[in-house]
Amino acid sequence: MSTETLPLPLPYQSQILTDILSTSALLILARGLGIRRIMCAVMKLYSGPETLVILLNTPPREEELIKEELLGMGVGRPGLRIVNNELSAKERTDLYLSGGIFSVTSRILIVDILTKRISVEKITGIIVNHAERVTETSTEAFILRIFRQENENGFIKAFSDSPEAFVTGFSPLQTTMQCLQLRTVFIWPRFHVTVRESLESRKADVVELLQPLSDNMSHIQSAIVECMEACLSELKKANRSIDVEELTIENAMFRSFDKLVRHQLDPIWHRVSSKTKQMIGDLNILRKLLSYLVTYDCVTFNSFLEMIIASNTPTSVMSQQQSPWLFTDSANAIFTLAKERVYIRKSNADEDSSGSSDNFDFPSFVEPVLEELPKWRLLSDVLYEIEHETEAINAKNIDDGDKSNVILIMAGSERTCSQLREYLTVTNHGQHDIGGSNLMLKDLLRNYFRWKGAIPNVNEKLFKKDDEGTSENAAETDEGGIKQKYHRGRPPPYKRRRVRGGSSSAASSSRPTPSTIEEETKEIVSLAGTAPTVTSPSHHSSYYNDEFDAEAFAQYFDVISPDSLVIIRPYSNDDDDRLLETVKPKFIVMYQPDIGFIRRVEVFRASNPGRNTRVYFLMYENSVEEQIYLSSIRMEKEAFEKIIREKSIMAIPLGQSAAKSISPDDAFLRTINTRVAGGRSLNYETKVIVDVREFRSSLPSILHACGMTIVPCTLQVGDYILSPRMCVERKSVSDLIGSLNSGRLYTQCEAMSMYYKEPILLIEFDQNKAFTLQGVSDLKADIGVTDLSSKLVLLTLAFPRLAIIWSSSPHATVEIFEDLKKSHEEPDAEKAMAIGVEEGEEIDSMYNVNSQDVLRALPGITSKNYKRVMTQVENLKELSEMTLEQCQKLIGDNNGKMLYEFFRNNVKD
Numbered sequence: 044m045s046t047e048t049l050p051l052p053l054p055y056q057s058q059i060l061t062d063i064l065s066t067s068a069l070l071i072l073a074r075g076l077g078i079r080r081i082m083c084a085v086m087k088l089y090s091g092p093e094t095l096v097i098l099l100n101t102p103p104r105e106e107e108l109i110k111e112e113l114l115g116m117g118v119g120r121p122g123l124r125i126v127n128n129e130l131s132a133k134e135r136t137d138l139y140l141s142g143g144i145f146s147v148t149s150r151i152l153i154v155d156i157l158t159k160r161i162s163v164e165k166i167t168g169i170i171v172n173h174a175e176r177v178t179e180t181s182t183e184a185f186i187l188r189i190f191r192q193e194n195e196n197g198f199i200k201a202f203s204d205s206p207e208a209f210v211t212g213f214s215p216l217q218t219t220m221q222c223l224q225l226r227t228v229f230i231w232p233r234f235h236v237t238v239r240e241s242l243e244s245r246k247a248d249v250v251e252l253l254q255p256l257s258d259n260m261s262h263i264q265s266a267i268v269e270c271m272e273a274c275l276s277e278l279k280k281a282n283r284s285i286d287v288e289e290l291t292i293e294n295a296m297f298r299s300f301d302k303l304v305r306h307q308l309d310p311i312w313h314r315v316s317s318k319t320k321q322m323i324g325d326l327n328i329l330r331k332l333l334s335y336l337v338t339y340d341c342v343t344f345n346s347f348l349e350m351i352i353a354s355n356t357p358t359s360v361m362s363q364q365q366s367p368w369l370f371t372d373s374a375n376a377i378f379t380l381a382k383e384r385v386y387i388r389k390s391n392a393d394e395d396s397s398g399s400s401d402n403f404d405f406p407s408f409v410e411p412v413l414e415e416l417p418k419w420r421l422l423s424d425v426l427y428e429i430e431h432e433t434e435a436i437n438a439k440n441i442d443d444g445d446k447s448n449v450i451l452i453m454a455g456s457e458r459t460c461s462q463l464r465e466y467l468t469v470t471n472h473g474q475h476d477i478g479g480s481n482l483m484l485k486d487l488l489r490n491y492f493r494w495k496g497a498i499p500n501v502n503e504k505l506f507k508k509d510d511e512g513t514s515e516n517a518a519e520t521d522e523g524g525i526k527q528k529y530h531r532g533r534p535p536p537y538k539r540r541r542v543r544g545g546s547s548s549a550a551s552s553s554r555p556t557p558s559t560i561e562e563e564t565k566e567i568v569s570l571a572g573t574a575p576t577v578t579s580p581s582h583h584s585s586y587y588n589d590e591f592d593a594e595a596f597a598q599y600f601d602v603i604s605p606d607s608l609v610i611i612r613p614y615s616n617d618d619d620d621r622l623l624e625t626v627k628p629k630f631i632v633m634y635q636p637d638i639g640f641i642r643r644v645e646v647f648r649a650s651n652p653g654r655n656t657r658v659y660f661l662m663y664e665n666s667v668e669e670q671i672y673l674s675s676i677r678m679e680k681e682a683f684e685k686i687i688r689e690k691s692i693m694a695i696p697l698g699q700s701a702a703k704s705i706s707p708d709d710a711f712l713r714t715i716n717t718r719v720a721g722g723r724s725l726n727y728e729t730k731v732i733v734d735v736r737e738f739r740s741s742l743p744s745i746l747h748a749c750g751m752t753i754v755p756c757t758l759q760v761g762d763y764i765l766s767p768r769m770c771v772e773r774k775s776v777s778d779l780i781g782s783l784n785s786g787r788l789y790t791q792c793e794a795m796s797m798y799y800k801e802p803i804l805l806i807e808f809d810q811n812k813a814f815t816l817q818g819v820s821d822l823k824a825d826i827g828v829t830d831l832s833s834k835l836v837l838l839t840l841a842f843p844r845l846a847i848i849w850s851s852s853p854h855a856t857v858e859i860f861e862d863l864k865k866s867h868e869e870p871d872a873e874k875a876m877a878i879g880v881e882e883g884e885e886i887d888s889m890y891n892v893n894s895q896d897v898l899r900a901l902p903g904i905t906s907k908n909y910k911r912v913m914t915q916v917e918n919l920k921e922l923s924e925m926t927l928e929q930c931q932k933l934i935g936d937n938n939g940k941m942l943y944e945f946f947r948n949n950v951k952d
Contacts, residue, residue, distance in 0.1 A: 068200060097166060163194050166190065269371075450628060614639070766867035779831075
């Protein structure tokens with residue numbers, strides 16, 4: 044197939060496409076070099092009806108963007124077709140027969156393959172997106188294993204732009220390639236010769252601006268790093284089994300650090316102290332503080348700190364261990380300096396002479412400081428420079444070959460973008476006054492004080508309601524008990540309010556505590572009651588004018604030309620490629636550094652040689668922001684070096700499947716170990732009937748890898764059917780707790796005991812986590828009726844025939860299933876599907892499983908009545924609109940009332 048007509052203008056892209064088309068392979072590309080476009084170019088070549096190509100592992104939003112990309116490449120309709128649970132089994136079968144490109148969810152595809160709704164032999168090939176996410180137990184690996192077993196000629200092409208994912212663990216690249224059923228890998232880092240020549244053919248027009256932090260911000264940053272060092276030091280001392288080489292400040296600045304630590308501690312998590320668990324959470328909070336320091340305004344940042352203080356308040360209701368870092372001198376510096384960035388307290392003399400102050404909405408002891416982020420002024424200066432340069436070019440009638448003057452500002456999050464829009468709206472570019480930002484920050488501070496003054500009223504109403512709800516408890520109805528409840532209940536409203544409003548709060552000049560915050564709140568309330576007015580003066584009320592004058596609007600306003608727009612967008616990975624091609628900006632301002640976007644700009648400039656695009660690169664000097672950016676570049680480079688080294692020494696086996704690799708001796712022992720006289724024939728297959736909902740887990744894949752035949756069905760009773768007598772309900776630990784609390788496990792065990800002679804409850808643990816139901820720190824001195832162990836005991840008393848099997852991992856479950864099946868006949872799929880279905884009711888093996896799961900999770904819906912609801916009600920919307928009488932008529936008085944009240948309860952209650 045020719046690649047000349049494909050929209051891949053750069054030499055390295057054409058070379059990658061040629062390589063990937065030549066064989067089944069894995070492509071590992073540096074982030075930002077256009078992996079989606081290359082993948083779409085491959086898909087374009089196989090878009091005809093004579094082929095059948097499957098796209099795996101693609102999120103819904105990305106599916107829509109790939110459809111748009113293919114449309115832009117000239118792929119006609121139907122293009123990429125999306126197969127999900129909204130299509131019936133027959134519709135999916137007809138679509139597969141029509142050919143083309145399909146994006147199919149992994150769970151649906153594996154069920155369709157096992158039920159022969161799609162012929163594996165007719166699949167031209169499979170394209171795997173985000174190949175770094177494919178693991179040995181993933182559904183994608185299950186699909187690829189079956190595909191390679193039954194179709195040796197079809198291609199498999201996998202794509203990834205996350206090289207860091209291939210360097211963790213033992214031989215990670217080799218392991219991933221075995222899961223992908225591949226033997227070839229193409230590695231294209233940014234330092235590849237062809238990539239470097241393609242992107243550096245034109246001299247880059249980049250203006251790098253390093254903005255120093257303010258003194259307060261610099262001191263706060265140093266204090267946060269000191270707190271992180273203290274937490275890491277304590278973490279190393281308390282856990283000698285952890286690889287200390289990974290516990291560094293540099294690693295702790297990345298979100299992947301949490302996964303790294305949990306990966307090491309998960310096998311011994313039940314023996315990990317509560318102090319260690321808290322330190323892991325504290326490191327997460329401190330990392331957020333480092334990020335929020337340079338992205339949040341001073342008011343919001345201080346508010347977040349107060350929320351941390353309030354949430355660490357021990358109460359008589361919930362005794363919690365306070366974070367140790369809060370009691371360090373560094374923490375004291377953080378809280379004090381953060382408050383000083385917002386306001387300072389006046390002395391008594393200043394307070395007495397503050398009658399002429401124009402801060403009517405602020406308490407008299409408050410003098411606003413409202414330190415703006417240094418980058419705000421830098422951004423304003425950059426826009427001022429761009430504006431004057433554009434005016435100069437237009438005045439001289441200089442034709443630079445680029446008529447568009449679009450300015451694209453890129454930031455790290457939508458919240459930052461919204462903040463920048465608001466700031467630029469009220470600021471005069473190039474005017475070195477702080478009027479605009481000061482108005483914006485004063486508005487935030489004003490709202491904060493208004494909210495703070497309303498806290499006592501909120502507390503009164505909230506705890507009055509709590510008192511009414513607990514009035515039956517005689518031990519808490521006396522006056523002392525009520526006062527105690529008010530005292531111990533104050534922190535939660537503080538926390539809830541701060542999360543919703545994001546407002547600021549004032550910490551005292553000494554080490555802040557919840558009690559000092561509460562005292563300051565009372566002072567603010569008392570002073571607010573004597574304030575001359577609760578509304579702002581006209582010149583401080585707002586920087587927006589809500590009145591609309593049509594004549595003034597027509598005189599001064601017009602439609603903005605697309606060539607003079609200022610567009611502010613957050614980074615969106617591969618979506619940014621399309622943004623650049625659509626907007627074609629002349630000026631790009633990177634408000635925050637992003638290694639992927641820098642390369643996308645390089646690709647954009649190299650792909651459009653006639654356009655002159657200037658990039659302004661803004662970064663805080665000597666900051667954590669700069670350190671994270673430089674570390675990400677170094678870590679990616681080291682990851683590629685490790686991948687290249689592993690590729691040179693790895694040995695991939697010639698690729699016989701797990702099912703075919705079973706030794707003859709094992710196969711012989713499996714066939715003769717039965718009570719049936721003479722044993723089974725050597726060709727007899729071991730069969731397990733699996734509910735289609737179970738394909739979300741890894742167990743069906745492992746069962747198939749060990750040589751068992753998987754039969755997917757929609758089961759009304761049980762998850763796995765091992766024999767006509769034996770039914771298994773599988774529960775993970777989290778599912779077990781949820782099912783016991785909701786009562787659903789009782790009805791499931793009741794149904795299994797009714798239809799099967801040997802009902803089994805399988806409690807399966809994660810392979811990488813501790814094989815324990817409760818950690819040592821979670822054990823209580825007294826065991827109550829509501830404890831998990833008590834509920835399990837009651838369950839066994841209610842169902843004496845119920846067997847409970849504890850499995851340490853899915854692999855251990857496979858061995859247990861093999862032992863259980865040795866003395867039993869193989870199950871029958873038709874009979875298993877018919878169990879639990881009412882007489883005369885049609886058996887539909889592909890009923891809408893997701894809707895059924897949602898319905899069965901509703902209060903009042905049981906295993907005995909959900910079928911009746913599904914047959915008599917069209918959809919969940921109709922069910923939610925039914926009256927109380929209709930609900931009770933449908934499923935009974937009690938269940939109907941529970942269902943009716945569920946749909947009408949306030950979500951905030």
